[in-house]
Amino acid sequence: MTERIEGHGGELALAALRAYGVREMFTLSGGHVFPLYDAAHKAGFPLYDVRHEQSAVFAAEAVAKLQRRPGLAVLTAGPGVTNGISGLTSAYFNASPVLVLGGRAPQFRWGSGSLQEMDHLPLVAPVTKHAETVFSTDDIPRAVTAALTAALTPHRGPVFLDLPLEAVFSVADAELPTLPGIAPVEADPGEVAKAAGLIAGATRPVIIAGSDVYAGDAVDALRAAAEALQVPVFTNGMGRGALPPEHPLAFAKARRVALKGADVVVVVGTPLDFRLSFGDFGDARVVHIVDAPSQRAGHVEPAAAPAGDLRLILTALADHPGDRVDHADWVAELRVAEDAAKARDAEEMAAETDPIRPARIYGELRKVLARDAVTIGDGGDFVSYAGRYLEPAQPGTWLDPGPYGCLGTGMGYAMGARVSYPDRQICVLMGDGAAGFSLMDVESLVRQKLPVVIVVGNNGIWGLEKHPMRAMYGYDVAADLQPELRYDQVVTALGGAGETVAKAGDLGPALRRAFDAGVPYLVNVLTDPTDAYPRSSNLA
Ligand SMILES: Cc1ncc(C[n+]2csc(CCOP(=O)(O)OP(=O)(O)O)c2C)c(N)n1
Numbered sequence: 001m002t003e004r005i006e007g008h009g010g011e012l013a014l015a016a017l018r019a020y021g022v023r024e025m026f027t028l029s030g031g032h033v034f035p036l037y038d039a040a041h042k043a044g045f046p047l048y049d050v051r052h053e054q055s056a057v058f059a060a061e062a063v064a065k066l067q068r069r070p071g072l073a074v075l076t077a078g079p080g081v082t083n084g085i086s087g088l089t090s091a092y093f094n095a096s097p098v099l100v101l102g103g104r105a106p107q108f109r110w111g112s113g114s115l116q117e118m119d120h121l122p123l124v125a126p127v128t129k130h131a132e133t134v135f136s137t138d139d140i141p142r143a144v145t146a147a148l149t150a151a152l153t154p155h156r157g158p159v160f161l162d163l164p165l166e167a168v169f170s171v172a173d174a175e176l177p178t179l180p181g182i183a184p185v186e187a188d189p190g191e192v193a194k195a196a197g198l199i200a201g202a203t204r205p206v207i208i209a210g211s212d213v214y215a216g217d218a219v220d221a222l223r224a225a226a227e228a229l230q231v232p233v234f235t236n237g238m239g240r241g242a243l244p245p246e247h248p249l250a251f252a253k254a255r256r257v258a259l260k261g262a263d264v265v266v267v268v269g270t271p272l273d274f275r276l277s278f279g280d281f282g283d284a285r286v287v288h289i290v291d292a293p294s295q296r297a298g299h300v301e302p303a304a305a306p307a308g309d310l311r312l313i314l315t316a317l318a319d320h321p322g323d324r325v326d327h328a329d330w331v332a333e334l335r336v337a338e339d340a341a342k343a344r345d346a347e348e349m350a351a352e353t354d355p356i357r358p359a360r361i362y363g364e365l366r367k368v369l370a371r372d373a374v375t376i377g378d379g380g381d382f383v384s385y386a387g388r389y390l391e392p393a394q395p396g397t398w399l400d401p402g403p404y405g406c407l408g409t410g411m412g413y414a415m416g417a418r419v420s421y422p423d424r425q426i427c428v429l430m431g432d433g434a435a436g437f438s439l440m441d442v443e444s445l446v447r448q449k450l451p452v453v454i455v456v457g458n459n460g461i462w463g464l465e466k467h468p469m470r471a472m473y474g475y476d477v478a479a480d481l482q483p484e485l486r487y488d489q490v491v492t493a494l495g496g497a498g499e500t501v502a503k504a505g506d507l508g509p510a511l512r513r514a515f516d517a518g519v520p521y522l523v524n525v526l527t528d529p530t531d532a533y534p535r536s537s538n539l540a
């Protein structure tokens with residue numbers, strides 16, 4: 001039996017949102033969206049507000065990424081929506097099911113020059129899976145349900161609805177649609193069998209698993225496939241931690257050796273993009289396993305490319321009935337390389353340099369981080385080091401900006417993570433440059449009692465740009481920041497707390513104070529500005 005509900009546009013929207021598992025709203029105030037606040041307020045529905053709309057969208061994205069359910073940002077008409085576009089675009093690149101509900105100038109006098117009258121759709125359409133203006137109040141529940149269904153259907157992604165003023169303020173009686181249910185899409189069995197045969201027949205196979213493995217709840221199936229076929233596993237994005245670091249098939253540091261030596265590279269749930277040398281692994285054959293046909297790479301011809309529900313595909317690989325080549329020597333060879341790299345890293349993470357190098361910060365951080373801690377990277381070199389030295393122990397605990405590489409996710413992601421996990425450690429790793437984009441939202445975190453730890457790698461420069469520019473031109477411009485700036489005092493002024501650390505030996509106690517503080521706490525670590533992350537391609 002379908003349910004009918006009566007209320008203003010905000011109430012109708014909220015009813016549909018709740019039915020689909022949305023549990024909170026992130027927003028920044030604007031009159032165009034007041035009815036959505038009214039509905040939330042009356043229903044006791046959690047509402048978190050921020051100081052810049054991009055933080056609202058990033059917070060919604062963090063909820064979506066971590067909890068694998070829709071995240072909601074409500075943005076006021078015009079500038080509210082345009083300020084959210086980098087967040088929407090990040091969600092699009094990351095396949096995160098985010099819904100942005102926008103206000104919109106009234107339709108009845110469209111063209112007369114109302115405040116903030118603009119058509120958002122052409123701006124957001126290229127970075128959303130679905131974008132629609134809902135012109136009539138009683139159509140809102142249908143539109144919300146359709147938008148969320150699109151967001152949650154693999155390949156997932158953000159969606160956008162805007163509600164003209166009269167549509168959201170008016171009252172109507174509407175039908176609350178039943179949830180359609182999203183059936184898993186089965187990949188072509190022939191293609192899956194081909195992939196299984198290639199992996200089983202390889203002598204030196206490697207799996208690289210990315211975010212969609214976590215988003216598609218296929219972590220257990222990944223592990224089963226890796227174990228059944230005895231294939232070493234590397235991960236990126238939300239896939240990190242899919243196999244715990246102590247698992248015999250879990251690898252992180254031997255990637256170069258692995259990709260150089262591999263005869264079959266299996267990439268699961270992540271695109272063959274710049275992070276994976278565009279899918280070019282020399283002579284190795286490529287198996288690309290994706291969650292929807294749209295995700296097959298146009299620039300690579302894989303030997304097999306099953307497209308469909310990742311859990312089903314990986315389970316089929318695990319159940320592969322045919323013979324398989326023994327990979328024990330290959331796994332052992334990689335383990336030697338992994339252990340050697342680990343030993344080198346351990347030395348760097350313990351180094352007693354003055355000034356401090358980023359590696360040491362991560363060495364100290366590893367001693368205080370719990371296995372279920374959520375770590376968030378927002379910055380340049382400092383975050384590349386985080387990726388190298390931190391080893392997430394559980395899937396769904398590592399938030400990087402993803403392939404869009406947008407600086408400024410920090411405080412928004414932190415808010416979404418804290419709201420998702422009230423009792424876990426939440427730790428943001430920030431470049432000093434990145435800090436400029438979102439640090440004001442510490443005020444939002446303080447006011448709404450959402451404590452997080454922020455560790456700033458303060459090298460006084462846009463490091464990831466300065467070093468390459470010098471290498472390229474012999475000079476650099478627009479790459480300096482104020483050296484030794486007291487970002488901790490900014491946080492203190494906003495109601496949080498913090499301290500500056502200049503000596504390696506002081507890091508450990510400072511981090512422990514930070515996690516015990518119970519308020520947003522910034523550890524401002526003065527780091528070596530001459531230290532550059534070693535990378536082959538420097539364009540970011
Ligand atoms: C919104 C945005 N603007 C600019 C860039 C280009 N960019 C990439 S890394 C980087 C430098 C980051 O500096 P910082 O946060 O201080 O980290 P560091 O490299 O110094 O460790 C810049 C400017 C970007 N990725 N995103």
Ligand SMILES: [Mg+2]
Pocket residue numbers: 431432433457458459460461462463
């Ligand atoms: Mg910097």
